[in-house]
Every structure is written in C-alpha cells, then in structure tokens.
Amino acid sequence: MRHYRRFLLLLAMLSAATFGMAQTANDYWIAADKALAAGDADSTFYYLNLFREKFGRQYAYAYTTFLTEEDYRTLHYDARWTAFMDSMRTYKHETEDKREISYPKKAVVEDTNAPIVKRYDIQLNIDVEKKTLTVTATAQIDFRDRESIDLTLWKNSTINHVRYKKKELTYSFGTKAKSTNTYIQQGAPLRLTAPQKKGICSITFDYTCNLDSLDTWMSSMEKDWVQLGYYMAWFPVNSDSRDFTANVSVSINDGYTVSGSGIVERMGDKWEMSQPWGGFDLQIVASPSLKSKKMSSDGRTFEVVYTDFADADADSALVACSEVLQFYTCLFKTNPSNDYMKFLVVPSRGGGISRKNFIAYATKRFNEDFKTAIGHEMGHLWWNKAPIFSWEDWLNEGFAEFSMLWYIKCHFDKHVFECYLEACRENARHACPIYEVDRDAPEAYDALYNKGALLLYDLEQKVGEQRFFEFMQGVAEREITSTTLLLDYAEEVFGKEIRKLIENRIKS
Numbered sequence: 287m288r289h290y291r292r293f294l295l296l297l298a299m300l301s302a303a304t305f306g307m308a309q310t311a312n313d314y315w316i317a318a319d320k321a322l323a324a325g326d327a328d329s330t331f332y333y334l335n336l337f338r339e340k341f342g343r344q345y346a347y348a349y350t351t352f353l354t355e356e357d358y359r360t361l362h363y364d365a366r367w368t369a370f371m372d373s374m375r376t377y378k379h380e381t382e383d384k385r386e387i388s389y390p391k392k393a394v395v396e397d398t399n400a401p402i403v404k405r406y407d408i409q410l411n412i413d414v415e416k417k418t419l420t421v422t423a424t425a426q427i428d429f430r431d432r433e434s435i436d437l438t439l440w441k442n443s444t445i446n447h448v449r450y451k452k453k454e455l456t457y458s459f460g461t462k463a464k465s466t467n468t469y470i471q472q473g474a475p476l477r478l479t480a481p482q483k484k485g486i487c488s489i490t491f492d493y494t495c496n497l498d499s500l501d502t503w504m505s506s507m508e509k510d511w512v513q514l515g516y517y518m519a520w521f522p523v524n525s526d527s528r529d530f531t532a533n534v535s536v537s538i539n540d541g542y543t544v545s546g547s548g549i550v551e552r553m554g555d556k557w558e559m560s561q562p563w564g565g566f567d568l569q570i571v572a573s574p575s576l577k578s579k580k581m582s583s584d585g586r587t588f589e590v591v592y593t594d595f596a597d598a599d600a601d602s603a604l605v606a607c608s609e610v611l612q613f614y615t616c617l618f619k620t621n622p623s624n625d626y627m628k629f630l631v632v633p634s635r636g637g638g639i640s641r642k643n644f645i646a647y648a649t650k651r652f653n654e655d656f657k658t659a660i661g662h663e664m665g666h667l668w669w670n671k672a673p674i675f676s677w678e679d680w681l682n683e684g685f686a687e688f689s690m691l692w693y694i695k696c697h698f699d700k701h702v703f704e705c706y707l708e709a710c711r712e713n714a715r716h717a718c719p720i721y722e723v724d725r726d727a728p729e730a731y732d733a734l735y736n737k738g739a740l741l742l743y744d745l746e747q748k749v750g751e752q753r754f755f756e757f758m759q760g761v762a763e764r765e766i767t768s769t770t771l772l773l774d775y776a777e778e779v780f781g782k783e784i785r786k787l788i789e790n791r792i793k794s
C-alpha cells in the first residue's frame with residue numbers, strides 16, 4: 287500500500303491549528319490552492335510565500351509534496367516558484383541537519399509454528415440502518431500443539447457461541463482491553479482455548495457487531511458507503527494467518543449492491559463472495575449506487591468498482607491498468623499468476639490498500655495521484671512475496687515504489703519524472719536505515735518505500751539498464767522472500783562488490 291503525503295500533512299497541520307484569528311499553515315495552503323484554481327498566479331505566490339515565511343521551517347518536509355503536486359506544475363517555470371522551492375529546500379536541509387535521525391529498531395521474531403486459520407466460511411448479515419452485523423463464521427484452525435489461539439475481533443461485539451462439534455468452547459474476550467494488533471485500533475483481544483491440539487479443528491463463532499463507533503481507516507458503516515475489512519476486524523482475525531481462503535455469503539438491506547476483495551456474484555437475495563486465493567483480508571463493500579466496469583486484455587480481466595466517481599474516469603483507470611500491466615510484463619518478464627484484478631475506488635479519506643487481485647484506492651477523480659497509485663499498486667503483482675509485517679517488507683514496498691518511478695520515467699514528461707525522483711531522494715535524505723527498522727513505526731515509511739526505491743534506482747544507474755532488469759527478472763522469477771536471499775542473488779549476478787554496496791545501502 288502507499289500513503290499520500292499531502293493527506294498526512296493536512297492531518298498534521300489541522301492538529302496544529304492555532305486559536306483566535308491567526309491563520310494556520312493549512313489556511314495559507316488552501317488560499318494558495320484557490321488562487322491557483324482561479325488562475326491568479328500573483329495571489330498564489332503571495333499565499334505560498336506567507337506559508338513559507340510563517341510555517342516554512344515547521345513544515346519544511348512539505349517541500350516534497352510541493353515537488354510532486356500536479357496542480358502546481360503550471361507554476362514551475364516561473365522564477366518565483368524556483369525561489370520559493372529553493373528556500374523551502376534550504377529550510378528542510380537546515381531542519382534535518384540539526385535533528386538526529388530517529389531509528390526505531392525491531393529485529394524479526396518469526397513464530398513459525400504459531401497456530402493459524404486456514405479457511406473461513408462465513409454468513410454475514412449487514413443491517414445498514416441499525417449499523418449492526420450478524421455473523422456466523424466457521425474457521426478451520428490448526429492449533430499446532432498450542433493451548434490456544436489469539437484473535438482480534440471488533441470491540442463492540444457480543445459473542446453468542448464459540449463451538450466445536452456442537453460443544454461450547456472456553457474463550458476470553460477483553461472488550462475493555464487495548465488491542466494487541468497495531469493495525470486494528472478498534473479491535474479487542476479474543477483468546478480461544480484449543481479443543482484439541484492436533485489436526486485442524488472446524489470452529490464456529492456466532493456474534494453480532496455494533497458499528498456505531500466505527501472510526502477506522504478504510505472502514506465505513508454509512509448509508510451511502512459500507513466498507514468492512516481487516517482493519518476493523520469484522521471477522522476473527524489472527525495476525526499470523528496470511529494465507530487463508532474464504533467464502534462469504536452476504537445479506538444486506540434491499541437496494542444495496544455488494545462487492546469485495548474476492549469474486550462476488552449475486553445468488554437470489556444473497557451475495558456470494560469466494561476468495562479461492564490465499565490472503566489475510568476479507569474486504570466487503572456495499573452501496574446503493576455501486577457501479578462496475580470491466581475490461582479484458584491479454585486474457586486478464588480488470589474491473590473498476592466505484593460510486594462517487596465519473597464513468598469516464600473509470601474508463602481511464604482501466605486503460606491505465608492495462609498500460610501499466612503491459613509495461614511491467616515487458617520489464618520484469620515473469621508473468622504474474624493473476625488473471626483478474628479489481629480496482630475499488632473508495633469515496634472517502636485518502637490512501638490505498640493492495641491485496642492479491644484487489645486494490646482499493648481513495649479518490650474522487652482520475653488524476654496523476656491515481657495514475658501513480660496504479661503504478662505502485664500494480665507493482666505488487668510482482669512484488670508481494672516477502673513478509674509484510676517486518677522490515678523485509680522493503681522487498682515489496684521499495685520494489686513497488688521503484689516500479690512506479692520507472693513507469694513515470696517512461697510514460698510521463700521528463701520534468702515530471704525529475705520532480706518525483708527528487709522527491710524520492712529528499713524523502714530518503716534523513717530517513718533511518720532499512721535494516722531491522724520497526725515496521726510499525728512511522729519512520730519505516732521513508733526507509734522502506736523511498737530508500738528502497740532509491741537503492742534500486744541508483745543500482746540501475748551503476749550497472750546499466752539491461753543488467754539491472756535481468757537482475758529484477760531473476761528476483762521476480764525466483765520469488766525472493768528475504769534480504770539475505772536477495773543479497774546472495776545480487777552477488778551471483780553482479781559479484782561481491784555490488785553485494786557489499788547494496789548491503790551498505792540497506793544498513794546505512
């Protein structure tokens with residue numbers, strides 16, 4: 287997945303809003319945006335310079351957002367823009383050079399023999415009016431000789447039964463306890479005692495969820511938009527289970543259309559979602575105005591699902607998907623095994639998520655941000671083999687971000703590419719090492735995404751395009767899952783010196 291700097295920046299600026307009549311950084315930025323939209327360059331620079339004078343040092347890291355902001359590009363050839371950006375860059379470097387690099391570390395602790403869920407078969411009833419879910423979920427659990435399994439479930443759930451072969455099981459559900467899963471802030475820990483330690487147990491959970499207080503990223507229970515998934519734990523989530531299959535049978539109020547991360551079909555008054563490929567999430571979305579457009583290309587089907595989005599923009603998104611797919615297939619050779627890809631346009635807050643065969647991205651229109659998001663997310667069709675909950679995730683995120691950079695280099699204006707490349711360099715400039723960074727710390731973003739992408743870009747510059755992409759093809763073909771394997775392979779292809787170089791870049 288990829289975050290959007292402007293969005294994060296706005297949140298930071300809003301939370302720092304001052305009292306009284308004083309203008310906030312965001313006020314100046316909005317005023318500049320309005321002036322720009324009105325075609326008034328003089329006023330735009332007036333407000334940008336006020337922003338710089340009053341908040342430029344505080345929000346110096348906004349420099350990279352200004353670099354890639356599509357709407358500001360018409361100003362790039364104005365001398366006032368160059369002066370503004372030079373000054374912002376100076377502020378950024380001065381601020382960074384005064385501050386020590388923060389480096390939160392977390393070495394990988396892999397519990398390879400933890401209990402896991404292999405499959406879910408779920409009956410889900412959504413009542414949008416009452417904001418409730420009624421769920422019967424049967425999970426195939428392999429306890430692997432352990433006494434219990436730790437799950438996370440939506441905090442305002444009432445559990446009616448947890449059964450194995452019609453017998454009630456012992457469990458503890460800490461609705462007042464803090465979530466033990468950092469990705470699920472509104473979840474509560476559910477510990478279930480194993481009815482037997484060996485073999486796979488088919489365990490049925492019966493519960494209702496009250497979603498009145500739902501306030502989680504990529505989640506919603508509003509009349510015009512319902513979105514349920516991993517981040518709010520509408521199903522019992524186990525953090526070690528990343529490769530389960532599932533079937534979800536959904537019923538919902540009349541007039542709603544349902545879609546989700548699997549293949550969804552209407553069957554009478556229900557919606558059946560099958561997810562025959564392994565994954566860690568079950569996304570379900572619904573809206574009275576849900577629409578869909580499909581396109582087939584090279585035996586692959588792309589689908590765009592959307593509500594608050596223009597039909598013509600959905601067409602543009604489909605064209606971009608097929609363009610990016612063809613481009614990466616040429617670059618990385620190995621065909622991704624997927625022959626189906628769904629693109630969900632989320633009508634709410636920013637950001638995006640990527641799952642196997644499924645991408646959700648929040649936007650209102652098809653713009654450059656959306657196009658680059660497709661560039662990054664489609665990269666995950668190739669780069670998705672490494673563990674995502676540790677620093678090794680740079681093998682997914684750094685590689686996807688690099689793919690996006692290369693897509694921009696080959697499909698966008700040269701100047702646009704230079705802006706993105708400089709933004710990547712500047713974001714990496716004061717970032718901590720990739721090696722053993724705590725994946726859950728905010729510092730991990732620039733390390734894994736920007737330092738990772740830049741490492742690959744600089745490697746290409748050093749060894750040349752042909753050798754570099756042969757290497758990338760090998761990484762994709764071998765399905766490399768760890769940095770150690772990547773370094774071994776780099777040594778095999780390029781020799782000891784390049785291995786050392788990559789290693790240094792990862793560790794510094």
Ligand SMILES: [Zn+2]
Pocket residue numbers: 287288640662663666682683686
């Ligand atoms: Zn990503």
